[in-house]
Amino acid sequence: MxxxxxxxxxxxxxxxxxxxxxxxxxxxxxxxxxxxxxxxxxxxxxxxxxxxxxxxxxxxxxxxxxxxLQLRLSRLPAYNQLLALGKERKDAIFLDIGCCFGYDVRKAIDDGFPTGSVIAADLHPEFWELGHKLFKSTPETFPVPFLPGDAFDPAFLEPTAPFTASRPPPAPRPDLATLTALNALRGHVSAIHASAFFHLFDEERQTQLAHALAGLLSPEPGSMLIGGHRGQPVAGVRTDLGRRRQDGTKRFAHSPESWAALWDGQVFEKGTVRVEAVLREVERPGDLAGVSGDTKSYNLCWSVTRL
Known part of the structure; x- marks a missing residue:
C-alpha cells in the first residue's frame, strides 16, 4: 500500500x-x-x-x-473592561502570554487597544514568526514586541509579591521595544491575557505561574488578568486527558471556586481583587474524548481585577 x-x-x-x-x-x-x-x-x-x-x-x-481561530479573548466576559483600560489609562500595557500565533493580540488592537502599548510572549518564537505568515504581516507592518522565554525560568519571569499603592514598583515604566525578559515589567502591566495556558500544568506550577503574573500587574485599581482554559465542576486532575505530561506530572483543572480562592487570598491579599469565573460546557470531537470516553468538557472563563 x-x-x-x-x-x-x-x-x-x-x-x-x-x-x-x-x-x-x-x-x-x-x-x-x-x-x-x-x-x-x-x-x-x-x-x-x-x-x-x-x-x-x-x-x-x-x-x-x-x-x-475562535476569537477567544474577545469572547470572554471581561473583554470590554480590557479595551477600556487601553482607551482610558495613559500608558496602559497589555501583555499576551502564551500568545501562540498572536491572534488575540491582533484582535484587541483591531478593536482599539493602542499598538504601542502591547507586548506578546511565548515559549516558542517560531509561533510568532508563523503568526506573521498567517496574517501576512512583517515586524515592520505589525511592530508589536515579542519576547521568547519560559514562564518558569526566574531569569525571564520570577514570582514576586504583588505591588500595592504603599509599595509601588521601584523602577519606571520600561520601553517595551528594549525588553529581553518579563521581569522588567514588574508592577507596570495594566492587563494580562493568558488563555489555553494554565491548564497545561499541574496545580503547583499553576500556583507558581499565578504568583509570577501577579507580580507584573500594576497596583492601580482596575488592573486585570483575563483568560480561559480547561476547567471542571470539581477541581482535580484533568479528566478530559488520558495522558501525563512528558515530565510525568498530571495536568490539573480548577473549578470556579478553587480558581477564585487561589487569586483572592493566596496570590493577592484577601478582599483586594474581584474574581469572576464561570464554566462553559463545550463538546469535544470523539477523537479527543477523555479517559472515560466522555466528549463533554468545560472551559473556565475568568478575570481577576484589582480593587
Whole structure:
C-alpha cells in the first residue's frame, strides 16, 4: 500500500481533524481583513498550511483543533473592561502570554487597544514568526514586541509579591521595544491575557505561574488578568486527558471556586481583587474524548481585577 496520497492523509491525526476548521461570520471577516485573502477556499488552504507548520513545532491541542481561530479573548466576559483600560489609562500595557500565533493580540488592537502599548510572549518564537505568515504581516507592518522565554525560568519571569499603592514598583515604566525578559515589567502591566495556558500544568506550577503574573500587574485599581482554559465542576486532575505530561506530572483543572480562592487570598491579599469565573460546557470531537470516553468538557472563563 502506498504511504503517500489520500491513504497517508487518512492516517494523519492532524488531517483527520480538518473537519474542526470553522469560523463564524465575525471570525471570517476578521481573517479576510487581516490576511487580504477574500476567497474562502484559498483562506482555508492558507490557514491549514500554517496550522500544520505550527503543529510540527509543538503538538498543542488548540492548534490541532483550530482553537486559534475562535476569537477567544474577545469572547470572554471581561473583554470590554480590557479595551477600556487601553482607551482610558495613559500608558496602559497589555501583555499576551502564551500568545501562540498572536491572534488575540491582533484582535484587541483591531478593536482599539493602542499598538504601542502591547507586548506578546511565548515559549516558542517560531509561533510568532508563523503568526506573521498567517496574517501576512512583517515586524515592520505589525511592530508589536515579542519576547521568547519560559514562564518558569526566574531569569525571564520570577514570582514576586504583588505591588500595592504603599509599595509601588521601584523602577519606571520600561520601553517595551528594549525588553529581553518579563521581569522588567514588574508592577507596570495594566492587563494580562493568558488563555489555553494554565491548564497545561499541574496545580503547583499553576500556583507558581499565578504568583509570577501577579507580580507584573500594576497596583492601580482596575488592573486585570483575563483568560480561559480547561476547567471542571470539581477541581482535580484533568479528566478530559488520558495522558501525563512528558515530565510525568498530571495536568490539573480548577473549578470556579478553587480558581477564585487561589487569586483572592493566596496570590493577592484577601478582599483586594474581584474574581469572576464561570464554566462553559463545550463538546469535544470523539477523537479527543477523555479517559472515560466522555466528549463533554468545560472551559473556565475568568478575570481577576484589582480593587
Amino acid at each position: 502506498s504511504s503517500t496520497g489520500e491513504g497517508a492523509k487518512e492516517n494523519d491525526p492532524l488531517h483527520a481533524l480538518d473537519t474542526a476548521y470553522a469560523m463564524d461570520e465575525e471570525g471570517l471577516t476578521f481573517m479576510k481583513a487581516q490576511t487580504g485573502i477574500e476567497d474562502e477556499q484559498e483562506l482555508k488552504k492558507h490557514i491549514i498550511a500554517v496550522r500544520a507548520e505550527g503543529y510540527s513545532i509543538f503538538p498543542y491541542g488548540c492548534i490541532m483543533r483550530f482553537a486559534f
